[in-house]
Amino acid sequence: MSTLPGGLTLAIPSKGRLEELTRKAFSTARMNIARPGGARSYVGSIKNQPQVTVRFYPAAEIARELILGGVDIGVTGSDLIHEASENGEENVLFVRGLGFGEANVVVAIPDSWIDVQQMTDLADVASDFRSRHGRWLRVATKYVNLTRRHFAKYGIAEYRIVESAGATESAPAAGSADLIVDITSTGSTLAANQLRVLEDGLIMKSEANLIVSRTADWTPLRKAQLEALLSIMGGVPPGISTLL
Ligand SMILES: Nc1ncnc2c1ncn2[C@@H]1O[C@H](COP(=O)(O)OP(=O)(O)OP(=O)(O)O)[C@@H](O)[C@H]1O
Numbered sequence: 001m002s003t004l005p006g007g008l009t010l011a012i013p014s015k016g017r018l019e020e021l022t023r024k025a026f027s028t029a030r031m032n033i034a035r036p037g038g039a040r041s042y043v044g045s046i047k048n049q050p051q052v053t054v055r056f057y058p059a060a061e062i063a064r065e066l067i068l069g070g071v072d073i074g075v076t077g078s079d080l081i082h083e084a085s086e087n088g089e090e091n092v093l094f095v096r097g098l099g100f101g102e103a104n105v106v107v108a109i110p111d112s113w114i115d116v117q118q119m120t121d122l123a124d125v126a127s128d129f130r131s132r133h134g135r136w137l138r139v140a141t142k143y144v145n146l147t148r149r150h151f152a153k154y155g156i157a158e159y160r161i162v163e164s165a166g167a168t169e170s171a172p173a174a175g176s177a178d179l180i181v182d183i184t185s186t187g188s189t190l191a192a193n194q195l196r197v198l199e200d201g202l203i204m205k206s207e208a209n210l211i212v213s214r215t216a217d218w219t220p221l222r223k224a225q226l227e228a229l230l231s232i233m234g235g236v237p238p239g240i241s242t243l244l
């Protein structure tokens, strides 16, 4: 929510390829995002859009802020909206995919598990795991909520999540987990770590999206400013009319 009576807060990923490609998408629409304090500052602006305050956040934080209404509009991966909260997508409006950050959230197991091809096979492994190995099956992931929801669909309850802060693919070989749920695009990181995606192991496809918060404090003035911004960014989707 902006502190001004009018004015919009736009959240942009704070680092990496997502930041770079988001800037490129805005500059294609003739909106150059300035970050005057450099890569460690978290506030910016758009030269010809003085009503817009830019805030730089980690991609997962953008998803949470959009859902809670802490920012009005933002760019982040659709996977992170679904991960942030069970009904996260009801609190936002996906304006459009931006054609980058395309990746799949998948369930991947060690190549050596030759008898496991599908989620139902994994359910069998999970149910015997404790009696065979004296401990729960462990799943390394930063997608805790997506994993829980997906596993529940297959009746898999006997496992433990090992929350991963990075390099999730290394967990099975390192012995800290038995399998993983993670994002993949080319598949090369999975292959390099002798991991394979289950045949029905695709949890969701994701892409960077331009996303509007439904829970932000929309006034007629701010909604008009939003429509003006979106029209420069490729058009106003019909769902915008339901914001007020
Ligand atoms: N290899 C990839 N190719 C395309 N998109 C990716 C890839 N890896 C991650 N993404 C997407 O980019 C977004 C940000 O991912 P992630 O949270 O891993 O970013 P990050 O800011 O680098 O995270 P961290 O702070 O944990 O390093 C997510 O929506 C994700 O789906």
Ligand SMILES: O=P(O)(O)OC[C@H]1O[C@H](OP(=O)(O)OP(=O)(O)O)[C@H](O)[C@@H]1O
Pocket (backbone or CB within 6 Å): 169, 182, 183, 184, 185, 186, 187, 188, 189, 190
């Ligand atoms: O299927 P792949 O193309 O191998 O991509 C998958 C990897 O990309 C992401 O990491 P990161 O953001 O560090 O990307 P990078 O390793 O490609 O730099 C993600 O966490 C995976 O580890």
